Amino acid sequence: MVTIDVAVLLAVIVFFRLRRRTEARSRSDEKLTVVIVLARGILIAPTPAGQGILNVMGQLASGVTQAGR
Template sequence: MEYTISATAFVAILIVVRLRRRTEARRRTDEAFTVFTGVVFGVLIAATAGGDAIRQLVGIAADATH
């Protein structure tokens, strides 16, 4: 039996695990790594149907505020 995991799912799990930690004792490198993983997640999800739906929702919300 072979298991696979997509890169998007792996990065999402990584973000959840990192954000569950306490924020008091974070170093600057920890914060930078968290931001980097968030950006990578955004890039990975942008190419999917879910990313397209999120982009459309943000566009609708932006149009509604004008």
């Protein structure tokens, strides 16, 4: 039996959608891409990988804030 992780499937969809030229996208196409990216973020957030990404981004933001002082 083959299983597909929904977050991985959405990542593949986003990859192929973002490969298209910017000029070829309509406003509704861009909105759909944003919705797909947000859905992927919601799916990955509670996972250990999502928590790791959150920690890295928090450290990065902290470093940028301290560098600006």
